[in-house]
Amino acid sequence: MPEDLVPVDPVPEDHCDRSRRTLIRTLTGGGALAALTATAMSGTPAAAQAVPSADTPVSPPGSRSVGRPGGHAFAADTFEPSGRVREYWIQADSFEHNAVPNGRDGMTGRSFTADQTTFWAIGYRAYTPDWSCPLPSDPGPQGVGPNSGMPGPVLRAEVGDVIRVHFRNMDEHYKWPHSMHPHGVRYDRANDGAWLADDPQQPGTAVPYGSTYTYTWFCAPSSVGTWPYHDHSLPQSVTATPGSGMRKPSPGGGAVMEIGAELGLFGVLAVTDGHTPEVDREFILFLHDASPGDIPSLAHPVDMFNGGAFIDNTPTFSARSGDRVRWRIAALGNDFHVFHLHGHRWLSPSGWVDSQLIGPSTTLTVEYTEDNPGHWIYHCHVNEHMMGGMVGRYLVTE
Numbered sequence: 382m383p384e385d386l387v388p389v390d391p392v393p394e395d396h397c398d399r400s401r402r403t404l405i406r407t408l409t410g411g412g413a414l415a416a417l418t419a420t421a422m423s424g425t426p427a428a429a430q431a432v433p434s435a436d437t438p439v440s441p442p443g444s445r446s447v448g449r450p451g452g453h454a455f456a457a458d459t460f461e462p463s464g465r466v467r468e469y470w471i472q473a474d475s476f477e478h479n480a481v482p483n484g485r486d487g488m489t490g491r492s493f494t495a496d497q498t499t500f501w502a503i504g505y506r507a508y509t510p511d512w513s514c515p516l517p518s519d520p521g522p523q524g525v526g527p528n529s530g531m532p533g534p535v536l537r538a539e540v541g542d543v544i545r546v547h548f549r550n551m552d553e554h555y556k557w558p559h560s561m562h563p564h565g566v567r568y569d570r571a572n573d574g575a576w577l578a579d580d581p582q583q584p585g586t587a588v589p590y591g592s593t594y595t596y597t598w599f600c601a602p603s604s605v606g607t608w609p610y611h612d613h614s615l616p617q618s619v620t621a622t623p624g625s626g627m628r629k630p631s632p633g634g635g636a637v638m639e640i641g642a643e644l645g646l647f648g649v650l651a652v653t654d655g656h657t658p659e660v661d662r663e664f665i666l667f668l669h670d671a672s673p674g675d676i677p678s679l680a681h682p683v684d685m686f687n688g689g690a691f692i693d694n695t696p697t698f699s700a701r702s703g704d705r706v707r708w709r710i711a712a713l714g715n716d717f718h719v720f721h722l723h724g725h726r727w728l729s730p731s732g733w734v735d736s737q738l739i740g741p742s743t744t745l746t747v748e749y750t751e752d753n754p755g756h757w758i759y760h761c762h763v764n765e766h767m768m769g770g771m772v773g774r775y776l777v778t779e
């Protein structure tokens with residue numbers, strides 16, 4: 382076992398004020414909005430605040446000093462440390478998850494039973510230092526989001542910051558190794574989190590159940606924007622026995638690459654700089670899918686927004702006229718999607734749009750000033766995905 386992997390004791394189930402069950406409930410369901418609103422703007426969690434780090438080395442390995450992109454074909458940038466370290470304490474937890482808790486497709490009127498849409502999920506959640514207690518929900522523009530596990534917490538940083546993620550694997554259900562692999566930031570191989578059968582001993586790529594690993598990532602000027610992070614550990618197979626998982630020793634035999642991410646281990650990284658517009662509302666939306674071929678307890682494919690499928694199970698977002706709004710949208714899985722928002726247009730690199738293509742591991746950052754009160758929907762415009770659950774509400778008041 383590499384030195385960085387430190388065995389730890391499991392967290393007592395009811396150690397903290399907010400039980401796991403309460404946190405998990407705030408993520409799915411139509412009641413999520415009320416739960417989130419009640420805790421909105423509660424301030425930046427202590428663990429997410431930038432901390433002075435006079436004694437912390439912040440030079441990235443192998444950094445180059447070749448200047449910012451200058452519009453030429455071989456653009457490059459350099460990491461210049463600001464001296465701030467963003468510390469996050471992240472834990473992978475397993476939990477039973479129903480993607481359609483209200484049992485209804487509010488668009489077509491179909492209904493589902495819980496056993497058709499429930500599976501054992503795994504999610505990242507942010508904790509106070511030393512993984513003592515889960516952080517409360519904070520959906521504000523600087524917050525970690527619902528912190529419900531699916532998606533994982535929003536990891537925020539500014540250009541020049543070092544992100545230090547202390548990761549603990551507490552996947553009690555599957556007991557698989559997991560990892561955290563970031564997009565967009567700068568890192569070396571020991572902080573990549575990507576497991577390869579040809580190079581299986583790389584540190585941080587297969588953190589065993591009950592162990593920890595610390596990742597260090599650097600925010601260069603080219604890191605500005607919205608990025609996904611996700612599990613990138615060993616391929617695994619979920620057996621046909623409901624509620625059980627089994628590790629297959631080799632990628633053969635039906636093991637699925639990035640099955641951890643399919644089960645919920647993903648989240649959004651948001652990196653800002655001095656040019657990033659201030660906003661009043663920021664919505665985090667993750668597009669992902671789960672297939673019964675990979676997860677036998679599902680009766681049919683489920684196309685999800687943030688772990689939920691169909692109206693009132695997906696997030697209901699809200700804004701007021703005049704609000705500056707930003708959507709940070711990311712996707713993972715097997716499909717390409719078209720994000721469409723009713724009643725709104727926004728400026729994209731190709732001009733004004735009201736629909737935009739997004740595929741696995743790519744992202745969209747959508748910004749506008751709200752000016753159209755009403756009850757709207759947002760959805761994936763691929764019909765099959767809309768029918769599979771990718772529909773949600775967006776409520777705008779005067």
Ligand SMILES: [Cu+2]
Nearest residue numbers: 718761763766
């Ligand atoms: Cu789609």
